[in-house]
Amino acid sequence: xxxxxxxxxxxxxxxxxxxxxxGDTAALLRANLYAGALEDGLAEMExxxxxxxxxAAFGAGLLTFLTATEDLARISHTPCALRWFxxxxx
Numbered sequence: 001x002x003x004x005x006x007x008x009x010x011x012x013x014x015x016x017x018x019x020x021x022x023g024d025t026a027a028l029l030r031a032n033l034y035a036g037a038l039e040d041g042l043a044e045m046e047x048x049x050x051x052x053x054x055x056a057a058f059g060a061g062l063l064t065f066l067t068a069t070e071d072l073a074r075i076s077h078t079p080c081a082l083r084w085f086x087x088x089x090x
Contacts, residue, residue, distance in 0.1 A: 029059040
């Protein structure tokens with residue numbers, strides 16, 4: 001029973017500790033994601049990552065991935081791409 005109480009307490013304490021450690025870089029990343037300003041956020045994150053901020057380097061990588069995904073989705077919905085997918089599908 002003591003182990004159960006210990007693990008429940010640990011499970012409740014860990015998320016609050018990690019949320020307390022999130023700095024202003026995480027808030028900036030969140031604001032850019034909610035605003036849909038991926039390119040602006042990427043420029044800000046790369047500037048912070050150049051200063052040695054590991055959280056900003058992660059944010060820059062995430063924003064780069066999301067920008068590439070957004071571009072791929074945009075390209076795949078053009079009429080030429082839809083014809084290509086239809087031909088490739090047989």
